[in-house]
Amino acid sequence: MALDPRPYRPFQAYQDTVLDMKRYWTRELYPALEQTYEAKAANVDGPPPKSATDVDALLADEPLAQYFGWLERHLQRMKYSGRLGLAPAFDHDRANIEAALEGPFADGVLELTDGFEQPDYYTAVDIHQHPGGVWSDELAGAVYERGARTTTPLMGRDADLHYRFTDQIFARAGAAKRLLDMGCGFGKSTRPFYTERRDMEVTGVDLAEPCLRLAALTATEDQARNVHYRQADAADTGLDDGSVDIVTSTMMLHEMPPKHIRAVLQEAGRVLSPGGLSIHLDFLSEDDPFKRYIHYGHARRNNEPFMPPLNEMDLDEAHRAAGLEPPEIIPFEEMPGTLDAGNTDWRFPWVIIVSRKAA
Numbered sequence: 001m002a003l004d005p006r007p008y009r010p011f012q013a014y015q016d017t018v019l020d021m022k023r024y025w026t027r028e029l030y031p032a033l034e035q036t037y038e039a040k041a042a043n044v045d046g047p048p049p050k051s052a053t054d055v056d057a058l059l060a061d062e063p064l065a066q067y068f069g070w071l072e073r074h075l076q077r078m079k080y081s082g083r084l085g086l087a088p089a090f091d092h093d094r095a096n097i098e099a100a101l102e103g104p105f106a107d108g109v110l111e112l113t114d115g116f117e118q119p120d121y122y123t124a125v126d127i128h129q130h131p132g133g134v135w136s137d138e139l140a141g142a143v144y145e146r147g148a149r150t151t152t153p154l155m156g157r158d159a160d161l162h163y164r165f166t167d168q169i170f171a172r173a174g175a176a177k178r179l180l181d182m183g184c185g186f187g188k189s190t191r192p193f194y195t196e197r198r199d200m201e202v203t204g205v206d207l208a209e210p211c212l213r214l215a216a217l218t219a220t221e222d223q224a225r226n227v228h229y230r231q232a233d234a235a236d237t238g239l240d241d242g243s244v245d246i247v248t249s250t251m252m253l254h255e256m257p258p259k260h261i262r263a264v265l266q267e268a269g270r271v272l273s274p275g276g277l278s279i280h281l282d283f284l285s286e287d288d289p290f291k292r293y294i295h296y297g298h299a300r301r302n303n304e305p306f307m308p309p310l311n312e313m314d315l316d317e318a319h320r321a322a323g324l325e326p327p328e329i330i331p332f333e334e335m336p337g338t339l340d341a342g343n344t345d346w347r348f349p350w351v352i353i354v355s356r357k358a359a
């Protein structure tokens with residue numbers, strides 16, 4: 001469900017312009033930068049770049065690299081915080097949107113906790129340059145929903161990747177009937193589960209009340225009876241031991257430090273039934289210096305400080321310690337054709353991290 005501010009043409013025109021510039025950055029600037037890098041790397045005196053740091057050093061004085069990085073940071077900033085950015089636009093319509101977020105909600109769909117305490121890592125940074133993060137302002141969920149429509153600028157149908165991931169899960173789900181979506185946000189990752197499988201009992205947990213309210217409104221509008229949203233840390237869900245068959249998350253792991261990821265996997269190991277499926281969609285950059293330079297640069301420029309530590313952590317060990325099998329890491333095609341060798345556009349390094357609890 002979208003809770004948009006009242007239509008205002010300058011806002012729409014500005015947001016469309018920002019999106020067009022992001023497309024230019026994705027389709028034209030990125031391949032040009034890659035070509036520039038390849039030409040420079042082929043001409044270095046001494047050994048070729050081996051790490052993201054080496055690539056950084058090689059491209060530090062390259063105007064195209066500077067322009068690429070500047071535009072990446074500032075387009076996101078313009079999208080959220082500029083005069084016609086998302087946060088100010090929603091603020092103009094605050095009273096209406098806040099009223100909508102009060103419900104009514106379907107019985108039992110939403111469980112919030114008064115005085116809920118957020119983990120420190122979560123409040124320390126405005127994640128992906130969202131002013132105040134996705135938790136501190138009542139409108140943050142609605143703003144995030146609007147922002148997420150253009151996160152991957154080439155995506156035609158914005159919900160597409162979540163349905164593609166859902167297909168991957170259901171292909172492995174067997175007779176599973178109970179699913180936990182960790183870090184469910186405003187329900188975009190959760191909705192395909194409860195709408196595609198009405199016989200499945202779905203729980204979504206997240207830290208952010210503003211997102212959970214929007215998720216619950218959407219489920220109410222969907223007249224769904226098989227979903228329950230609860231404000232909880234994914235590392236401490238409050239669910240019973242062995243009470244779910246699938247634990248999943250979409251774009252959550254890279255938003256937390258390794259210590260917390262280990263705690264989340266422990267929690268997954270605890271709540272999964274024997275033989276249960278652990279399956280997370282996230283970003284892991286392959287061992288290629290240029291790709292890693294781009295990914296780590298994105299992390300810095302977009303306020304995603306935990307992306308590099310996730311990339312470097314020992315996921316085998318973290319899964320084993322949680323009673324889960326060492327995971328299989330599978331590249332994920334978020335849109336048709338994005339994994340084709342001829343694709344030169346910028347993209348996130350999407351992967352699925354799949355494991356099981358011993359039967």
Ligand SMILES: C[S@@+](CC[C@H](N)C(=O)[O-])C[C@H]1O[C@@H](n2cnc3c(N)ncnc32)[C@H](O)[C@@H]1O
Nearest residue numbers: 183184185188189206207208233234250251252
């Ligand atoms: C990038 S969003 C993805 C939301 C949703 N899964 C989707 O695909 O649209 C990451 C979400 O993880 C949540 N999150 C971060 N740390 C968490 C934690 N420790 N426990 C539960 N949720 C967490 C954030 O509040 C945010 O809603």
